[in-house]
Amino acid sequence: MKKLTYLFIALFSLSILTTSCREEKSTGEKVEEAVEDTGDAMEDAADDVEDAIDDN
Secondary structure, three states: OHHHHHHHHHHHHHHHHHHHOOOOOOHHHHHHHHHHHHHHHHHHHHHHHHHHHHHO
8 A cells, every 4th residue: 555655656746847847838839739639620520420421
């Protein structure tokens, strides 16, 4: 049980260190990334619909 607790403490500490070292994105970069993600999701959904139509 102690080993598991130590493992969680180590992982939490590592996540704190890596999170604090990240570069902050500007608002424009965040918007651009969201638009790209939305476009990718729409393409994936269109492919899924096309596959479903082809299967029928």
